[in-house]
Amino acid sequence: MESKEISQAVISRLPRYFRYLGDLKDLGVERISSQELSRLMQVTASQIRQDFNNFGGFGQQGYGYNVEYLYQEIGKILGMDKTHHLIIVGAGNLGQALGNYMNFERRGFILKGIFDKNPDLYGKKVREIAVQPMEEIEQFVKENEIDIAVLTIPKNSAVQVAEILVANGIKAIWNFAHVDLNVPPNIQVENVHLSDSLMKLSYNLERANKENK
Amino acid sequence: MESKEISQAVISRLPRYFRYLGDLKDLGVERISSQELSRLMQVTASQIRQDFNNFGGFGQQGYGYNVEYLYQEIGKILGMDKTHHLIIVGAGNLGQALGNYMNFERRGFILKGIFDKNPDLYGKKVREIAVQPMEEIEQFVKENEIDIAVLTIPKNSAVQVAEILVANGIKAIWNFAHVDLNVPPNIQVENVHLSDSLMKLSYNLERANKENK
DNA sequence: TAGATTGTTAATCGATTAACAATC
DNA sequence: TAGATTGTTAATCGATTAACAATC
Numbered sequence: 001m002e003s004k005e006i007s008q009a010v011i012s013r014l015p016r017y018f019r020y021l022g023d024l025k026d027l028g029v030e031r032i033s034s035q036e037l038s039r040l041m042q043v044t045a046s047q048i049r050q051d052f053n054n055f056g057g058f059g060q061q062g063y064g065y066n067v068e069y070l071y072q073e074i075g076k077i078l079g080m081d082k083t084h085h086l087i088i089v090g091a092g093n094l095g096q097a098l099g100n101y102m103n104f105e106r107r108g109f110i111l112k113g114i115f116d117k118n119p120d121l122y123g124k125k126v127r128e129i130a131v132q133p134m135e136e137i138e139q140f141v142k143e144n145e146i147d148i149a150v151l152t153i154p155k156n157s158a159v160q161v162a163e164i165l166v167a168n169g170i171k172a173i174w175n176f177a178h179v180d181l182n183v184p185p186n187i188q189v190e191n192v193h194l195s196d197s198l199m200k201l202s203y204n205l206e207r208a209n210k211e212n213k
Numbered sequence: 214m215e216s217k218e219i220s221q222a223v224i225s226r227l228p229r230y231f232r233y234l235g236d237l238k239d240l241g242v243e244r245i246s247s248q249e250l251s252r253l254m255q256v257t258a259s260q261i262r263q264d265f266n267n268f269g270g271f272g273q274q275g276y277g278y279n280v281e282y283l284y285q286e287i288g289k290i291l292g293m294d295k296t297h298h299l300i301i302v303g304a305g306n307l308g309q310a311l312g313n314y315m316n317f318e319r320r321g322f323i324l325k326g327i328f329d330k331n332p333d334l335y336g337k338k339v340r341e342i343a344v345q346p347m348e349e350i351e352q353f354v355k356e357n358e359i360d361i362a363v364l365t366i367p368k369n370s371a372v373q374v375a376e377i378l379v380a381n382g383i384k385a386i387w388n389f390a391h392v393d394l395n396v397p398p399n400i401q402v403e404n405v406h407l408s409d410s411l412m413k414l415s416y417n418l419e420r421a422n423k424e425n426k
Numbered sequence: 427t428a429g430a431t432t433g434t435t436a437a438t439c440g441a442t443t444a445a446c447a448a449t450c
Numbered sequence: 451t452a453g454a455t456t457g458t459t460a461a462t463c464g465a466t467t468a469a470c471a472a473t474c
Contacts, residue, residue: 009465011416015409019391033431045431046467053433061432062474079415093313097306103391103408109415147418172418174411178232178316188421190414192407195316196228198387201403202292202322203224205360205385208401222441246455258455259443266457274456275450431474438467445460450453 006054013051014078016041021071033064083108085146086174089161090153091116091124091131094176098150099126109148113140117157137161141168148172155179219267226264227291229254234284246277296321298359299387302374303366304329304337304344307389311363312339322361326353330370350374354381361385368392 020041024032038045052058052065058073059065075081088095091114098104099111114126117134124131132140140146149170151158158177165173172188175181178196181189233254237245251258265271265278271286272278288294301308304327311317312324327339330347337344345353353359362383364371371390378386385401388394391409394402 007465008413011413012409014416015406015412018412019409035431044467046469047465049432049434050466057433059432060474061472062430064431077416078412079419080412082415082419084415084418093306093310097310098407100306101407104411107408107412109411148414171421172414174414186421188414188417190410190417192405192410193228194311194314194405195320196225196232197403197405198317198322199228199231199291199293199320200221200224201361201385201387201401202295202297203227203290204401204403205297206292206295208384208399220441248455257443259445260441262456262458263442270457272456273450274448275454277455429474431472433472434470436467436469438465440465441463443460443462446458448455448457450455 010051010054013043013047014074017048017051018071018074018078018080021067021074024067025071029067031064031066034059036064080107083110084148085110085112085144086148086150087111087113087115087137087141087146088126088150088152089115089134089137089165090151090176091118091121091126092152095150095152096126098152099129112144112146113137115140134161138164138168141165141170146170148174150174150176151181152176223264223267226256226260227287230261230264231284231287231291231293234280234287237280238284242280244277244279247272249277293320296323297361298323298325298357299361299363300324300326300328300350300354300359301339301363301365302328302347302350302378303364303389304331304334304339305365308363308365309339311365312342325357325359326350328353347374351377351381354378354383359383361387363387363389364394365389 020037034045034048037048055077058070086109088099088111095114099114105111111127111129114129114131115134115137116131119133121131122133149165151162151173153161155178158175158179159181162173162181162183166183166187173181173183175189175191176194178193183189233250247258247261250261268290271283299322301312301324308327312327318324324340324342327342327344328347328350329344332346334344335346362378364375364386366374368391371388371392372394375386375394375396379396379400386394386396388402388404389407391406396402
């Protein structure tokens with residue numbers, strides 16, 4: 001039971017810190033102050049210190065932060081020290097693209113299964129993992145310890161499939177379907193609504209065009 | 214020159230309104246009040262009215278909002294009444310997946326070119342569009358009216374390619390590369406950092422696991 | 427010790443929610 | 451007209467920034 005609830009605004013910034021710290025580490029930088037990091041990342045030093053202090057003091061007065069240590073700690077907070085097993089539901093272009101993306105595996109996200117309802121795809125391999133019929137999914141999820149389901153199926157079937165997954169014990173869904181899922185509050189959902197993102201870009205493009213006239 | 218700057222928080226919500234209104238329209242619903250929409254979308258009626266009123270009054274006291282009209286207006290705000298020409302830079306799995314995604318075309322986002330530096334991919338077709346060598350990109354962008362460049366290339370080349378695109382007149386970048394681009398402020402960038410999103414899910418999963426123990 | 431920089435409290439800013447007068 | 455619901459102002463809440471005492 002966690003006492004202090006940390007805002008999603010803070011959480012959303014952690015992966016970016018993690019990325020910059022990883023780069024600094026690779027560059028051999030040993031320590032960094034909130035001010036230097038602030039210049040690098042274009043956010044205020046105040047915000048950096050506030051963000052880190054949500055999780056306890058990682059720094060040292062007069063010194064700053066040890067890059068390697070901070071990197072490790074943020075990694076732990078994000079669960080990067082653990083292995084996660086995932087399945088991909090929907091073996092279309094996007095599902096395959098995500099499955100083939102090596103970097104996820106490097107971070108401990110291991111692809112365990114991939115499913116589709118299209119028989120033409122059965123047996124097709126995505127990184128050694130053969131596409132299985134959708135019907136197998138319940139059994140598979142029950143028998144294997146799956147942490148995360150990646151939903152890359154059309155919106156009309158997404159809600160129903162999500163319910164099946166939840167009923168069989170899935171605790172987290174990475175949702176690429178363009179629809180809001182209706183799941184119990186203890187199930188974690190992270191939405192990636194690509195067309196929403198593209199529309200936002202379209203709006204900003206439009207607005208910038210208008211301003212420059 | 215726009216007078217009132219509308220916050221990105223509001224803009225980010227518009228595509229979701231657009232989606233719900235589209236669904237309502239398809240269901241034949243003619244009018245809706247902020248309260249009904251509030252229940253449907255799980256946001257406050259107050260926020261709905263505030264959001265819409267950033268762009269002028271779309272409703273009518275005592276009646277509510279006309280679904281069709283509101284849908285059209287939000288569509289216009291998002292630039293959905295216009296055609297956008299885009300190119301995809303990076304013809305890997307993700308680039309191809311995005312290129313093949315039909316729904317973007319339905320919304321007026323027309324794929325005009327696709328580029329990669331891997332010669333094995335030259336000539337490969339993604340929806341009638343043949344992959345071209347990366348070297349062609351400058352000329353192509355100059356000669357064709359391209360609005361948006363979709364970056365689906367590895368992080369190490371992304372920053373440099375973005376600079377080339379900007380130098381040749383690209384005004385908006387949809388960035389899937391896991392790196393922050395450094396472009397002038399009049400260039401619009403929308404980032405889709407998939408691994409950031411997955412890490413956030415990982416954090417929330419972790420936290421939920423702890424709480425339930 | 428003096429200087430640097432964190433951790434943390436206080437002040438500010440912006441976004442969300444509530445309330446209600448205007449009006450269809 | 452009475453009822454409903456917007457548009458909009460005011461109140462609240464939360465997130466960001468500033469300031470500074472603690473401390474390495």
